[in-house]
Amino acid sequence: MIPESLLIGKIRRFLPEDAGLKKGIGDDAAVLPLDKKHYLLLAVDTIVDGVDFRMAEAKPEHVGRKALAINLSDIAAMGGRPCYALVALGIPADLSYFWIRRFYAGIKKLAKEFNTAVVGGDLSRSKEFFASVTVAGEVEKNRVVLRDGAKAGDSILVTGSLGGSLAGKHLTFTPRVREAACLVKYFKISAMMDVSDGLMRDLDVLMKESGKGACVFTDSIPVSRACTLKKAFCDGEDFELLFTASPAEAKKILARKEGLLGTPVQRIGMVTAKPGIYFKEKETDTKVFKLSWKGYEHF
């Protein structure tokens, strides 16, 4: 079976880019013309029972919450505001109305928190439950952040802590919409994405899109409580913001005692002109090493 990243690459090459777009396939959301000052953002993400959660274990409210939250996280990663959501469901014949209602209660609560209106959807019969949510958002043209803008010498930063997803965080995380809005309003961010497949994999993606490499300081990784460094690197679904900024901008961000609206920010490495991801224990170390750990493969 062909891996997801390779398949996306092939599809991306197969489908022609529209010249009028700011960004199509290959970022957290598509960036499309809207008006003089704004871009329209469109993102879609699907969760499937048995792959992204387990019906037998997860609360329906949490499943609904996650289905929307992963999309809000994509909009946040562009520096944007979510506005509208469409919810397409695949519903097994034996699923109760009670479960579906609780699922929508999870969506409704999070949608309200982030001023997102659920404006439509689709119901299909299917053997396994799935939810495919589309979110439309907007972003000021001068604040949009793509994945391809990292420059050699930029600092690499991350919000929150990494590695808690398997302990349940992946079902209850709060998308970093407000933190991202604060970032793009007050600072110049060169590249950004959300951590959905693990830092190891996603940092590699971010650097490849930017045509750069990275040196990561392992002692600086904000490891979640009761979690190992390896899990912090490899577990998927942290849904934290991973971003780059010039050293001067990074210094200003890190100088904020309150972080981003209370969420801590950590500098975890540096962008290098040379491709590939390298590691040091501390920034001041001279010893550089490689890690063969892999990120999370949903697919």
Next chain:
Amino acid sequence: MIPESLLIGKIRRFLPEDAGLKKGIGDDAAVLPLDKKHYLLLAVDTIVDGVDFRMAEAKPEHVGRKALAINLSDIAAMGGRPCYALVALGIPADLSYFWIRRFYAGIKKLAKEFNTAVVGGDLSRSKEFFASVTVAGEVEKNRVVLRDGAKAGDSILVTGSLGGSLAGKHLTFTPRVREAACLVKYFKISAMMDVSDGLMRDLDVLMKESGKGACVFTDSIPVSRACTLKKAFCDGEDFELLFTASPAEAKKILARKEGLLGTPVQRIGMVTAKPGIYFKEKETDTKVFKLSWKGYEHF
């Protein structure tokens, strides 16, 4: 198991309507503010293997075509132009890259024909194949057509012919985007939707949204070749336009020799103030009867 229409009704009541929207849940597409002269349209529709098509029988190009076409049809039913598409797939582990590529070839060809850019998507692992496509479009504010505008005395019209879906039309139909654009540009249409669940069911939906009823002339139904009247009423997935207009407007539309860009238009009935769907063989008949035939239930 709760029927789809009932479930949609319950969800619709459960989710609060946003006051800023022209139309949310309950039409072919959501109608959202865009700019002074235009609305943004958002529609999503999912097809699932074994429900909406059969992998073992359908060409992958046709499955891709259908996944996009049903959404273009939703945009058409609002009087709009499709602009962008997002493609979310659930892919079984044993599905070949060759199949997926042919699926995208079907999408690509139809997208090109209707000037729609595929700008993003998502790939998930799943047991059964599904494709959930979202289309964003736009429509001039003075041309948008909702489902709720039918007036008593209006003529009921339909494009093309009905009942061919099971003979393969559901995989290869051409969405009526151009015909709808022509309709809303030159005529005043009071209500419109696409026929996806069979004329019997969809006419009932259209009249209920408008708070009206209908009298249908069975001799006027444009029955597809090698098809029965019952099939024309009950088979789903014709993806023709079902719409209403004042008698004077309807007369002008029907007077066009070329129909709508070559597609014939037929007057099939009249909107009544009294709810419910009634039937006559011919308009001039005095004998009115009921039909207990049901539309197609996808769910």
